Amino acid sequence: MVYYLIICRSLTYAQRTASVLERVGITAHIMRAPKSIVGEGCSHAVKIAERNLSNALMVLRRVEMTPNRVYISAPDGSYKEVRG
Amino acid sequence: MTYLDSAATSLQKPTTVPHAVQSAITRMASPGRGSHQPAMLAAETLFACRQAAGELFHVENPERVVFTFNATHGLNIAIKTLVKPGDTVLITGFEHNAVTRPLSAIQAVTFKIATSPLFQPELLLQDFAEKLTPEVSTVVVTHVSNVFGYIIPVAEIAALCRERNVPLIVDASQSAGCLPVDFSGWGAAFVAMPGHKGLYGPQGTGLLLCGGDQWETLLQGGTGSVSALQKMPDFLPDRLEAGTHNVSGIAGLLAGIQFVLQKSTEKIFAHERKLTSYLVQSMKRLPAVEVFASDGMAAQAGVLSLRASSVDCEDIGAELGKRGIAVRSGLHCAPLAHNTAGTLETGTVRVSFSAFNTAQDCDRLISELRQILLHADYKM
Secondary structure (H helix, E strand, O other): OOEEEEEEOOHHHHHHHHHHHHHOOOOOEEEEOOHHHOOOOOOEEEEEEHHHHHHHHHHHHHOOOOOOEEEEEOOOOOEEEEEO | OEEOEOOOOOOOOOOHHHHHHHHHHHHOOOOOOOOOHHHHHHHHHHHHHHHHHHHHHOOOOHHHEEEEOOHHHHHHHHHHHHOOOOOEEEEEOOOOHHHHHHHHOOOOOEEEEEOOOOOOHHHHHHHHHHHOOOOEEEEEEEOEOOOOOEEOOHHHHHHHHHHHOOOEEEEOOOOEOOEOOOHHHHOOOEEEEEOOOOOOOOOOOEEEEEOOOOOOOOOOOOOOOOOOOOOOOOOOOHHHOOOOOOHHHHHHHHHHHHHHHHHOHHHHHHHHHHHHHHHHHHHOOOOOEEEEOOHHHOOEOOEEEEEEOOOOHHHHHHHHHHOOEEOEEEOOOOHHHHHHHOOOOOOEEEEEOOOOOOHHHHHHHHHHHHHHHHOOOOOO
């Protein structure tokens, strides 16, 4: 299943992000960000379903929490950045 | 035991607090350090505590709620962030050593001290306004004197600081949980508080509410973020939370804050003030006792100091202790406050309340105090 990862600078930021999304009914799962996509070491990500991305971005923009980096999962298990 | 020393540590806790601590010890691991359920449960608890503190103290962004070991830890971070060698700092004459010692440790800091007679907030504010001159780079004030329960007019001081663009650090050690602490309304640079007093959490917990965008680290170490870099993260709360958190303590603190939110700060304060007022009236019938209290309780929190004319305050404290009454005697780590009030030579006996005290506790104190004084050779 295809999903998106919103990369967050810290666990607490990821929790804030997930909290905002859950409040509007978007299921958001916090996880440690894959090593392959975080150059500076450990980080956290918020995982959301493919269908929720545009709504999630809109909600986050509204609360001034626009993500810096979003990745999409590929069938081979890799990730591709979709937003700079 | 009649416990009247909550200004040091509240001993009677809501039952949810020890339960939360005990449960966390065997169910929660290191937050942010793993993806497994015990780590995530710890992470959820920390976040819930930041959110609850944010609700209680008006902090919109939970990232700005930083966990500390106690108020002193938070005050050290705040002071070392804002005060540099050679700076001039304005404080009140009622500060604790947790403020004055970190300031004294910074080279060539000039202290300006705003003061007033006890329980005269208008005079304090007047002196404060006069001393808040352009060379003052930082203001540090306690919200409530830990010795006398004197409520300092922090909201008005904060307004002056905003007007003159001077950063403000508030020591909310005696007010958090029983007086409104309005972080965003005050526009404070930092507000530091313990978790183990009016918030009813365990010892070893504290909170630092952080404004601004630069923060000096006291500790460096692992944070579970940007691990490949050797510099500490530049974002909160990670920058100020190196090492494994006191997760079980924070779980207890969350339960304590939830108790305060449920009961309400206003009700807790009203209860403590009622007890303080009752105790003051009862004390007036003891001829050898001098009570330091605000007229009509207007500027008084649930902390009260007294002294007897011919019995040393430490002897009173020790004798009350033998009789199962816990109070605190001496200088209460606040020699500046005693100097300001003229009690530096004698010290005082301090009585302090929590939400769990009753009028019967006051009656018992009065009864035992009367006995102690009867057996003493007092002069008044």
